[in-house]
Structure formats: structure tokens, C-alpha cells
Amino acid sequence: MxxxxxxxDTAPPExxxxxLWRRAVSAGRRIFFSIPDYDAYIAHLRAHHPERAVPSYxxxxxxxxxxxxxxxxxxxx
Amino acid sequence: MNTAVAGHPSxxxxxxxxxxxxxxxxICLGVVALRRGExxxxxxxxxxxxxxxxxxxxxxxxxxxxxxxxxxxxxxTPAVLRNDGLDYVPTEKWIVYGHHFAxxxxxxxxxxxxxxxxxxxxxxxxxxxxxxVFAGAVQDFMILGxxxxxxxxxxxxxxxxxxxxxxxxxxxxxxxxxxxxxxxVLALVVVKALAISPWGTFTVAATIPIAxxxxxxxxxxxPGRVLxxxxxxxxxxxxxxxxxxxxxxxxxxxxxxxxxxxxxxWLVIGYGFFASVLPVWxxxxxxxxxxxxxxxxxxxxxxxxxxxxxxxxxxxxxxxxIDGTGPVFAGNLFPFLFITIACGAVSGWHxxxxxxxxxxxxxxxxxxxxVGYGGMLTEAFVxxxxxxxxxxxxxxxxxxxxxxxxxxxxxxxxxATAISQWGFVVTPDQLTQVAKEIGESTILSRAGGAPTLxxxxxxxxxxxxxxxxxxxxxxxxxxLFEALFILTTVDAGTRVGRFxxxxxxxxxxxxxxxxxxxxxxxxxxxxxxxxWGYFLYSGAVDPLGGINTLWPLFGIxxxxxxxxxxxxxxxxxxxxxxxKYFWVPAVPACWLVICTLAAGWQKLFDAKIGFPAAASKYAxxxxxxxxxxxxxxxxxxxxxxxxxxxxxxxxxxxxLLVVAAVAFGVNAMLKxxxxxxPSANEEPYVALASVATS
Numbered sequence: 001m002x003x004x005x006x007x008x009d010t011a012p013p014e015x016x017x018x019x020l021w022r023r024a025v026s027a028g029r030r031i032f033f034s035i036p037d038y039d040a041y042i043a044h045l046r047a048h049h050p051e052r053a054v055p056s057y058x059x060x061x062x063x064x065x066x067x068x069x070x071x072x073x074x075x076x077x
Numbered sequence: 078m079n080t081a082v083a084g085h086p087s088x089x090x091x092x093x094x095x096x097x098x099x100x101x102x103x104i105c106l107g108v109v110a111l112r113r114g115e116x117x118x119x120x121x122x123x124x125x126x127x128x129x130x131x132x133x134x135x136x137x138x139x140x141x142x143x144x145x146x147x148x149x150x151x152x153x154t155p156a157v158l159r160n161d162g163l164d165y166v167p168t169e170k171w172i173v174y175g176h177h178f179a180x181x182x183x184x185x186x187x188x189x190x191x192x193x194x195x196x197x198x199x200x201x202x203x204x205x206x207x208x209x210v211f212a213g214a215v216q217d218f219m220i221l222g223x224x225x226x227x228x229x230x231x232x233x234x235x236x237x238x239x240x241x242x243x244x245x246x247x248x249x250x251x252x253x254x255x256x257x258x259x260x261x262v263l264a265l266v267v268v269k270a271l272a273i274s275p276w277g278t279f280t281v282a283a284t285i286p287i288a289x290x291x292x293x294x295x296x297x298x299x300p301g302r303v304l305x306x307x308x309x310x311x312x313x314x315x316x317x318x319x320x321x322x323x324x325x326x327x328x329x330x331x332x333x334x335x336x337x338x339x340x341x342x343w344l345v346i347g348y349g350f351f352a353s354v355l356p357v358w359x360x361x362x363x364x365x366x367x368x369x370x371x372x373x374x375x376x377x378x379x380x381x382x383x384x385x386x387x388x389x390x391x392x393x394x395x396x397x398x399i400d401g402t403g404p405v406f407a408g409n410l411f412p413f414l415f416i417t418i419a420c421g422a423v424s425g426w427h428x429x430x431x432x433x434x435x436x437x438x439x440x441x442x443x444x445x446x447x448v449g450y451g452g453m454l455t456e457a458f459v460x461x462x463x464x465x466x467x468x469x470x471x472x473x474x475x476x477x478x479x480x481x482x483x484x485x486x487x488x489x490x491x492x493a494t495a496i497s498q499w500g501f502v503v504t505p506d507q508l509t510q511v512a513k514e515i516g517e518s519t520i521l522s523r524a525g526g527a528p529t530l531x532x533x534x535x536x537x538x539x540x541x542x543x544x545x546x547x548x549x550x551x552x553x554x555x556x557l558f559e560a561l562f563i564l565t566t567v568d569a570g571t572r573v574g575r576f577x578x579x580x581x582x583x584x585x586x587x588x589x590x591x592x593x594x595x596x597x598x599x600x601x602x603x604x605x606x607x608x609w610g611y612f613l614y615s616g617a618v619d620p621l622g623g624i625n626t627l628w629p630l631f632g633i634x635x636x637x638x639x640x641x642x643x644x645x646x647x648x649x650x651x652x653x654x655x656x657k658y659f660w661v662p663a664v665p666a667c668w669l670v671i672c673t674l675a676a677g678w679q680k681l682f683d684a685k686i687g688f689p690a691a692a693s694k695y696a697x698x699x700x701x702x703x704x705x706x707x708x709x710x711x712x713x714x715x716x717x718x719x720x721x722x723x724x725x726x727x728x729x730x731x732x733l734l735v736v737a738a739v740a741f742g743v744n745a746m747l748k749x750x751x752x753x754x755p756s757a758n759e760e761p762y763v764a765l766a767s768v769a770t771s
């Protein structure tokens with residue numbers, strides 16, 4: 001996804017559906033693939049670390065994928 | 078409290094509703110427990126389970142939340158305090174619940190109940206229902222609650238802080254050994270399911286190129302489009318099931334995918350090694366995605382199938398095998414039923430997950446109740462469904478599939494005779510017919526739970542979606558689903574085990590600690606694979622089938638870890654000066670300590686089921702140069718002796734770890750009682766309202 005879609009929540013109705021879809025996709029990523037919410041991360045970066053570069057979703061994804069299998073926990077039997 | 082949204086939590090209407098739930102639950106449980114002579118419908122069991130879970134959740138988890146853990150809706154959680162958008166992220170509670178459930182639910186709750194069905198459906202059902210409410214869900218919930226108050230720290234960290242550094246070491250050794258046994262026994266389940274089954278072997282093998290394709294797609298073609306690629310993978314997977322049937326029937330290709338157990342064990346060992354060494358994005362991660370997807374989907378499918386077909390339970394409520402003479406696993410109802418069903422009733426492994434990612438996601442402490450307690454109830458529900466699928470089978474078919482060849486023989490005539498003598502009348506034709514329907518050459522001695530569940534599931538799904546040859550499709554679908562997520566556990570577990578070994582061996586040889594180094598990586602993986610591979614291979618060539626030796630070891634190890642986790646909870650309750658509720662973690666902890674020690678004791682000293690007894694019996698045979706069945710050569714005799722000695726040593730180690738954990742726990746409690754003030758190491762209170770929401 002491109003950074004352009006980081007719009008505020010108060011959007012016209014057709015955006016509501018898209019926002020809902022994005023939330024569902026994000027929930028699915030968290031549940032099935034353990035990938036955190038990208039939008040929330042960007043919002044966090046903007047708010048707390050404005051000096052840092054904002055990664056693209058692709059960069060974010062591959063960093064998180066690698067981090068998930070770094071050790072610890074694993075899967076249950 | 079947070080349940081207030083549902084109207085008046087203790088108003089008259091609510092009281093009536095809960096009284097109704099209790100009555101329905103009691104009636105259903107009564108039918109399940111008391112009806113004899115005629116088959117019971119699975120719906121009674123399902124309704125009893127749901128009522129017990131609802132009551133346990135509504136009342137018992139509330140007591141734990143309010144009185145034992147004293148969860149505080151105004152207190153900031155680690156996710157809020159340390160929000161970094163990556164590891165610590167406040168997340169919607171249902172998403173955390175889904176995430177937690179996907180992480181805790183594996184093959185365990187599907188296999189254990191199937192094995193335990195040899196004693197009838199009633200003992201397993203009762204243990205799952207009451208075990209989960211009073212032990213399993215309590216453990217998951219309380220560990221999650223403790224970790225929430227400690228910055229989301231791990232079980233090992235918490236043990237070190239509350240019980241001392243030595244308890245931390247006990248836990249570390251326990252987890253490592255448990256992991257190796259888990260990997261070996263689960264890999265053995267796959268090996269048993271795929272032996273001499275070209276169809277199954279082909280479809281499972283096909284997941285490797287499919288996963289690599291997905292990995293490359295995600296890396297280079299459409300980075301990060303993980304839902305999309307999983308759907309493509311799923312379609313390819315379903316295609317491979319259909320195509321596997323053609324391959325198996327082909328005179329040239331079929332034999333190329335036909336392997337015996339020993340060959341498959343080597344293949345799985347090699348696979349585990351490569352999956353651990355290769356970059357995660359190429360093989361491990363995409364397979365994990367595929368398996369999680371399939372896992373959640375199949376569990377839902379199983380629930381739908383049971384509700385729609387409403388099968389009759391053909392297995393009796395209680396079989397004569399509660400006396401310990403059963404062919405599937407040896408040992409009496411106590412303690413071995415409680416060892417055989419670990420996951421689904423109580424699983425120590427969950428304490429690692431509940432103190433891993435999950436506490437770093439909760440936005441509010443009160444939500445731990447849904448995620449920790451509720452998540453485990455859901456797993457227990459999966460275990461109940463597995464039990465139903467196994468008990469809905471013809472008992473003759475069940476015993477044919479789960480008894481070792483050494484007991485029932487290796488052809489349908491001998492098997493049908495042996496099983497009919499036990500009182501489960503079955504004809505050779507019936508056994509051949511089932512094998513033919515599911516597209517396999519034989520169903521005999523396919524212990525390990527997976528094939529039994531697959532036949533059970535296939536028969537249920539076939540009633541909903543019938544069609545020529547569909548039974549065989551569903552059977553291989555179910556086998557694939559179990560093999561896929563077991564092999565994912567094997568991949569991920571080998572990798573985690575490798576890190577643990579690198580850390581441990583790295584204390585002596587520091588260069589091995591570098592997880593980025595290829596040489597260290599290969600050596601660490603090789604050691605890890607060698608350890609679980611040893612147990613897998615010895616299980617695969619064991620003339621008694623392996624599962625009936627390894628599964629109890631796994632159960633003992635898993636319950637041992639649960640006991641350690643619950644001891645930690647009990648210590649913290651004492652340290653917080655909430656002794657009034659000491660029994661909440663202490664009763665299940667004592668029960669698990671008793672079960673593990675009793676099972677360990679019998680495995681060490683019993684003349685019939687003990688490991689040393691078996692070792693000396695075969696050693697005597699070797700000394701007198703006399704073959705003892707089921708061994709066919711002197712070499713096999715020697716192997717049985719060695720395996721039994723190794724298993725005995727492991728059992729002894731588990732018992733030592735349990736005793737040590739009890740000693741550390743009692744010591745910490747006595748110390749805490751001498752202190753006037755609460756002494757648990759909780760992080761200080763920070764008001765949720767004081768933390769800026771962002």
C-alpha cells in the first residue's frame with residue numbers, strides 16, 4: 001500500500017467501507033500471520049519518532065516476518 | 078466490571094438464564110454419563126461441554142479475575158506503557174483472542190483425546206471438561222495475568238524473579254527437553270500417518286514446493302500480500318490432494334511415493350534440518366501461514382460437520398481397558414488418562430505463549446479473561462470435537478487403526494479376530510472396506526491419532542458433501558491438514574531449539590552463539606535435529622509402534638511444565654498475601670504433581686509397564702540368546718533395551734525437575750509468609766488514564 005492512503009478517520013461514506021475492509025485485513029494479518037497493524041505503526045512513528053524514516057509496508061512486512069521467527073515461543077504442540 | 082455491558086450482570090433475568098444453563102448442562106452431562114446400552118448422540122456431549130464452559134467462564138474465571146489476580150481496568154498494560162507499534166501494540170480484544178488461540182491450538186488437542194478414546198468416551202470427556210475449567214484455563218489465564226503485571230516477561234524470567242535463579246534453570250532444562258520430545262512425538266504421528274501411503278506422502282511433499290513458491294512470491298513478486306498468497310497456496314493445496322489420488326494410482330509414480338516408517342523418519346529429519354537452516358521467508362514462514370489458515374478453517378469445518386450430522390457415539394461410555402490392559406497406551410486410568418490428554422485439558426506449553434506475545438498486545442488487563450481463560454476453553458472444545466470424531470467411528474475400526482501390529486497381527490483376518498475377542502465385533506471385510514473407501518491399502522496399526530481422526534472427519538464431512546470418491550478426498554484432506562501443521566511445529570520448534578542449544582552450548586564455545594553465522598547455524602541445527610531425530614527414528618522402528626512409548630513421555634513432560642507454571646502462580650498468590658485464594662492455583666498444581674510423579678513412578682518401577690522392567694526382560698533374552706516377540710532379530714532386541722533405558726533416564730529427569738520445582742516453590746512461599754508485606758515483583762501501578770493514547 002502507498003503512504004497516500006494514510007487519511008484521517010472522518011471520511012465520506014464510501015471510505016467507511018474501505019476503512020472497514022482495511023481493518024478486517026489488518027485483523028486477519030494479526031491473527032493468521034502475526035503481522036502487527038501497519039497503520040498503527042506509522043501513526044506511532046509520526047507521533048513519537050518524527051525524525052525516523054517511515055518504512056514502506058513491504059519493508060515493514062519483511063522485517064516483522066524475520067523478527068517473528070528470531071526465537072522464543074514457537075508453536076504449540 | 079466489564080461484563081456490565083450485557084445488561085444487569087446479577088439481575089433476576091441474568092440469574093434465570095444462568096440457572097437455565099446450569100440445568101441444561103446438568104441434564105446433558107447426566108445423559109452422557111449415565112445412559113448405557115444404547116448409543117448416545119454427540120449433540121448431548123457437545124451441549125454438556127458448552128454449558129460447562131459457559132458456567133466456568135461466567136463464574137470461575139470471574140472469581141480469578143476479581144479476587145485472585147485482581148485485574149484492574151484502570152491500570153495501564155505493557156502494550157500501552159511500552160507501545161512501540163511492533164512488539165507492544167494495544168490491540169482489539171477479539172483480535173488478541175484469535176491470535177492467542179491460533180498460537181496455542183496445535184495437533185495436541187486432536188491426538189490425545191483420540192488415543193484416550195480406548196477407555197470409552199466418558200473418562201476423556203470428564204477430564205477435558207473439568208481439567209480445563211479448574212486447571213488448564215486457570216494456568217493460561219493466571220500466567221497471562223502475571224506476565225501483564227511484569228512488562229510481558231517470559232515464564233523463565235518470572236520464575237527466576239519469584240522463585241530464584243535455580244528455578245529458572247529447572248524451567249529452561251524442562252522446556253528444552255519437552256520441546257525435543259514434542260518434536261519427536263509429533264513427527265512420529267506424521268510418519269505413522271504417511272507410512273505406505275503414496276497419496277498422503279505426495280500431498281504432504283507437495284506442500285514444500287507450494288510453500289517455496291509462496292515464499293518467492295511474497296519476497297519478489299508481491300511483497301507483503303500475505304492473505305492473497307495464502308489463498309493461492311490453499312487452492313494449490315486442494316489441487317494437490319486431488320492430484321495425489323492420481324499419482325498414488327499410477328503404476329510408476331505410486332511406488333516412488335511409497336515409503337516405510339524408517340524411510341519417512343529420515344525424510345522428516347532431513348526436512349527439519351533444511352527448514353531450520355534456510356532463510357525463514359523461503360520455506361518456514363509461508364508454510365506456517367498455510368497451516369494456520371488451514372487449521373482455523375478445518376476446526377470450523379469439524380464443528381459444522383458435527384452439528385449438522387449429529388453422529389451417534391458408537392464407542393461405549395467406558396470400555397474394559399480402564400484396567401490398564403488397553404492396546405493403544407498402557408497403564409491404568411489413573412494416572413495415564415490424565416497424561417494422555419494433556420493439550421485440551423491442561424497444557425504446560427501454553428504458559429510459554431501466555432507469557433510471550435499475547436501479554437504485549439492486551440490494551441486492558443480485564444481482557445486477559447477472554448483471551449487467557451476463553452482461549453483455553455476454545456482449545457478444550459477442539460479436544461471434545463476430536464473425541465467425538467473418534468468415538469463416532471465403529472469401535473472395531475478404531476481399535477484396528479490404533480493397536481500395534483504386535484498385538485492384533487498384520488492382516489485383516491488376524492486383526493478382526495483379535496478385536497472381536499475384545500468384544501468389539503468387526504469382520505475382515507469391514508476393515509478392508511474402510512481402507513478401500515479412503516483410498517488406502519490398509520488401515521491397520523496406524524496409531525498416532527491423525528489417521529483415526531481423519532477417518533472420523535472424512536465420514537462426517539462425507540455425509541454433508543457426499544459424492545463418488547469424496548470419502549478418500551476428505552480423508553487425505555484431514556491427513557494433510559494434520560501433517561501440515563505438525564510439520565510447521567517441527568520447523569519452528571527445530572529453529573527455536575537451535576537457538577536454545579546455541580545459547581546453551583555457546584556458554585562453553587562463544588562462537589556458536591552467533592545466530593547469524595552459517596557454521597554456528599548448521600552445527601546448532603544439526604545438534605537439535607539429532608536429538609529429536611533419535612527419538613523419532615527409534616519410535617519409527619520400534620516394533621511396538623513407538624507412539625505408546627513416546628506419547629506418555631510427552632504427556633508427562635507437558636504436565637510437568639504445567640505444574641511448574643501453576644506452582645509459580647501459587648507462589649505469587651502467597652507473596653501477594655491473598656492466601657485465601659491459594660487453592661485456585663495450588664489444587665491443580667498438586668493434582669499435576671501427583672499425576673506426573675505417579676505416572677513417572679509406574680514407568681520406572683512397575684513390572685508390567687515400566688521401562689527398566691522391559692529393558693531387563695529383553696536383556697535377559699539377549700543373554701539367553703532367545704528372541705522375544707515382537708522383536709524379530711537380536712539387533713531389534715538390543716534396540717528395545719537401549720530405548721527403554723533412555724526413556725527410563727528421561728522419566729527420572731522429569732520427576733527430578735518436578736520435585737525440584739515443588740521444593741523451590743515451597744521454599745519461596747515459606748519465605749513470603751514470614752514477611753509482613755506483599756513481596757511479589759510486580760511493576761508499579763500506572764493509571765491507564767495518565768498514559769496519552771496514541
